[in-house]
Amino acid sequence: MPLYEYTCQACGEHFEKLVRSMSNADQVVCPRCASMSVKRALSLFATSGSSGTDSTAPACGPVG
Ligand SMILES: [Zn+2]
Numbered sequence: 001m002p003l004y005e006y007t008c009q010a011c012g013e014h015f016e017k018l019v020r021s022m023s024n025a026d027q028v029v030c031p032r033c034a035s036m037s038v039k040r041a042l043s044l045f046a047t048s049g050s051s052g053t054d055s056t057a058p059a060c061g062p063v064g
Pocket of ligand 1: 009010011012013030031033034035
């Protein structure tokens with residue numbers, strides 16, 4: 001179940017919301033001022049105890 005972060009354009013409230021389907025991700029209202037002018041900040045995945053990482057890229061290396 002994806003977890004989306006929203007930012008209210010009206011009061012600037014930052015909240016998160018779990019959505020079952022991406023189709024319903026548009027119908028989100030601010031829990032503070034109940035405004036529909038919310039903007040999706042970024043998407044996260046609500047996973048607990050994930051084993052292993054997908055990205056195997058090096059964190060940092062010598063540049064040049
Ligand atoms: Zn708001």
